[in-house]
Amino acid sequence: MPEAIQHRFDPYSSNGGSILAIAGKDFAVVAGDTRQSEGYSIQSRYQKKVFPLTSKAILAVNGFAADGNNFVKRVKQRLEWYTHAHNKEMPIKSIARLIQTMLYARRMFPYYVYNVLAGIEEDDGTGAVYSFDPVGSYERETCRAAGAAQSLLQPFLDNQIYFRNHTPAPGQPPFDPSTHPLSTVLSILVDSFSSATERHIEVGDFLEGYVILSPGRTSDDLIGEGVKGVLPEGMTVEEQDPEDLDVQSAVAGKGCRVFLVRKELKRD
Amino acid sequence: MYNSHGHGHFYSRSSSGEYGYGYDVGQAGRDFLNGGMGGEKQVTQQPLVTGTSVLGLKYADGIMLAADNLASYGSLARFKDIQRLYPLYSSSAAHPGQTSQSTAGAGVLSESAPNPSNSAKTESEVMADKESKEKDPKDEKKDEKKAQSRSSHTCLAVAGDMSDFQYLKKILEGVVTKERAQSTTDAHPALAPEQIYEYLSNVMYARRSKMNPLWNAIVLGGVKDGKSFLGYIDLLGTTYQAPTLATGFASHFAQPLLREAYEEREAAGKRGEKEGLLLSREEAEAVLDNCMKVLFYRDARSLNKYQIATITDAGIDISASRENQTEWKFAEGLRGYGPQKQ
Numbered sequence: 001m002p003e004a005i006q007h008r009f010d011p012y013s014s015n016g017g018s019i020l021a022i023a024g025k026d027f028a029v030v031a032g033d034t035r036q037s038e039g040y041s042i043q044s045r046y047q048k049k050v051f052p053l054t055s056k057a058i059l060a061v062n063g064f065a066a067d068g069n070n071f072v073k074r075v076k077q078r079l080e081w082y083t084h085a086h087n088k089e090m091p092i093k094s095i096a097r098l099i100q101t102m103l104y105a106r107r108m109f110p111y112y113v114y115n116v117l118a119g120i121e122e123d124d125g126t127g128a129v130y131s132f133d134p135v136g137s138y139e140r141e142t143c144r145a146a147g148a149a150q151s152l153l154q155p156f157l158d159n160q161i162y163f164r165n166h167t168p169a170p171g172q173p174p175f176d177p178s179t180h181p182l183s184t185v186l187s188i189l190v191d192s193f194s195s196a197t198e199r200h201i202e203v204g205d206f207l208e209g210y211v212i213l214s215p216g217r218t219s220d221d222l223i224g225e226g227v228k229g230v231l232p233e234g235m236t237v238e239e240q241d242p243e244d245l246d247v248q249s250a251v252a253g254k255g256c257r258v259f260l261v262r263k264e265l266k267r268d
Numbered sequence: 269m270y271n272s273h274g275h276g277h278f279y280s281r282s283s284s285g286e287y288g289y290g291y292d293v294g295q296a297g298r299d300f301l302n303g304g305m306g307g308e309k310q311v312t313q314q315p316l317v318t319g320t321s322v323l324g325l326k327y328a329d330g331i332m333l334a335a336d337n338l339a340s341y342g343s344l345a346r347f348k349d350i351q352r353l354y355p356l357y358s359s360s361a362a363h364p365g366q367t368s369q370s371t372a373g374a375g376v377l378s379e380s381a382p383n384p385s386n387s388a389k390t391e392s393e394v395m396a397d398k399e400s401k402e403k404d405p406k407d408e409k410k411d412e413k414k415a416q417s418r419s420s421h422t423c424l425a426v427a428g429d430m431s432d433f434q435y436l437k438k439i440l441e442g443v444v445t446k447e448r449a450q451s452t453t454d455a456h457p458a459l460a461p462e463q464i465y466e467y468l469s470n471v472m473y474a475r476r477s478k479m480n481p482l483w484n485a486i487v488l489g490g491v492k493d494g495k496s497f498l499g500y501i502d503l504l505g506t507t508y509q510a511p512t513l514a515t516g517f518a519s520h521f522a523q524p525l526l527r528e529a530y531e532e533r534e535a536a537g538k539r540g541e542k543e544g545l546l547l548s549r550e551e552a553e554a555v556l557d558n559c560m561k562v563l564f565y566r567d568a569r570s571l572n573k574y575q576i577a578t579i580t581d582a583g584i585d586i587s588a589s590r591e592n593q594t595e596w597k598f599a600e601g602l603r604g605y606g607p608q609k610q
Binding site: 007008009011012013015036038041043044045046047064065066069070109 | 312314473476477479481500504505506507508509510519520523
């Protein structure tokens with residue numbers, strides 16, 4: 001070859017898509033679109049980026065897909081070791097800290113992944129969302145959007161979930177973001193992704209995610225009679241058998257119910 | 269682009285990735301891998317002898333892959349008789365772990381089925397004929413299932429650096445040999461396409477993480493117990509599955525044609541105009557032939573000599589090299605890019 005070329009290999013890529021999670025009083029919702037892309041090319045219209053870890057914790061990964069998949073694989077391995085050592089599932093609070101240390105361990109060659117962990121807190125049964133940056137900085141929040149359409153989704157959530165720029169009527173109590181009913185949260189989820197699909201080229205094809213209901217929860221179920229109106233139009237629900245959740249079913253947490261939710265998004 | 273030869277289009281990418289936080293993760297990685305941490309400086313090679321794009325398509329009986337026979341040295345068409353389809357693993361109840369070429373039509377559905385590539389009847393038609401003759405088709409189906417239960421076939425189509433391809437063949441052959449040794453001594457289950465895919469993705473991801481990638485884009489097709497699998501892996505360890513796949517140049521030129529054919533056939537099936545939702549063997553082959561023609565017209569690193577791999581429950585069939593009829597008369601009046609004449 002004539003000239004000596006010195007072009008560096010870039011070990012990273014970005015695969016588009018977005019993820020979103022919202023915590024309620026006694027439930028949590030986490031979802032993402034299933035489009036995987038690179039540049040202007042759609043690689044696949046159905047590639048998962050939301051993964052059940054235990055019967056009450058679900059991880060969504062977004063960013064560089066190869067790093068995301070391998071990170072999920074490693075987290076699952078650590079959780080399996082934990083289960084074998086302690087004969088119980090790791091609580092979500094501990095999974096969050098585990099994810100931090102695993103991300104920070106790669107501080108000098110990071111996983112190019114934005115993680116959002118959602119589920120049910122072990123001690124009080126509340127819905128929980130933990131969000132992370134690629135090197136492990138994390139916090140518990142009520143809601144979080146990440147990925148390509150973060151800048152479209154998060155302001156909408158700030159307004160609708162956190163009541164930013166709303167003012168309570170005179171004499172009314174202040175707003176509480178943790179009181180949204182499940183039906184409202186699902187509507188917000190679907191509307192967020194429909195809008196992101198309209199305005200962001202990397203978002204589309206399908207919305208797929210999970211709803212986790214706290215053991216104590218009775219009202220406002222997703223399936224069964226008398227709950228029409230909870231589910232946004234076009235959304236399908238399948239209750240998950242803990243054994244299908246790719247978790248240690250023998251010691252599955254008692255009482256949490258997990259539902260897979262799907263909805264078609266536009267393909268263009 | 270990863271090199272400046274201009275033949276690296278089997279894998280192209282955009283540079284932008286906006287994720288807020290204003291933190292350049294990539295730079296940190298580069299600093300680490302080239303910095304002081306005491307490690308030796310890795311020299312990332314560049315692809316030298318390369319194959320251009322490959323295709324994969326899901327169809328009624330399984331998977332079809334296509335790749336041309338050219339291995340280029342930069343812009344030089346260096347080797348024009350290179351097979352880039354690799355029948356990695358083929359296992360049936362009769363011959364566990366046996367890898368062979370041109371096995372389609374042999375075995376499982378045998379007695380009445382001649383080699384399908386020379387036959388007017390497809391395997392599904394043969395199967396339908398058989399069922400209609402039998403008194404109880406349900407029993408027949410069960411038997412078919414039993415006969416298929418240990419069949420597993422996996423084939424690769426490889427783009428990118430050909431020496432890395434040869435290295436991959438070597439290590440994969442090692443894995444398959446070990447598996448075959450086990451299966452001769454006990455009831456060792458056959459390797460599923462998904463398992464080979466997982467292994468291969470781990471190899472590719474591990475090498476990229478050492479900043480020493482295997483410079484390839486791979487389409488893996490397989491059929492196990494009648495269930496087909498089609499997946500993509502590249503030098504970054506990126507993976508995805510889809511019913512139609514194309515690498516590099518073909519992801520721009522051929523993928524739209526593949527998707528159009530696949531989706532139109534699916535729609536026709538849903539409207540009830542045709543049986544089933546998938547392309548037939550003949551339809552799928554015609555689509556791939558057309559894609560290879562389009563690629564030959566527009567991809568300067570391609571060759572009008574290519575092969576198609578057909579992976580079904582019966583085995584892997586790698587076709588003889590073939591070429592497309594081309595028409596270049598239109599080019600005679602062309603001068604430059606614009607409207608100028610002479």
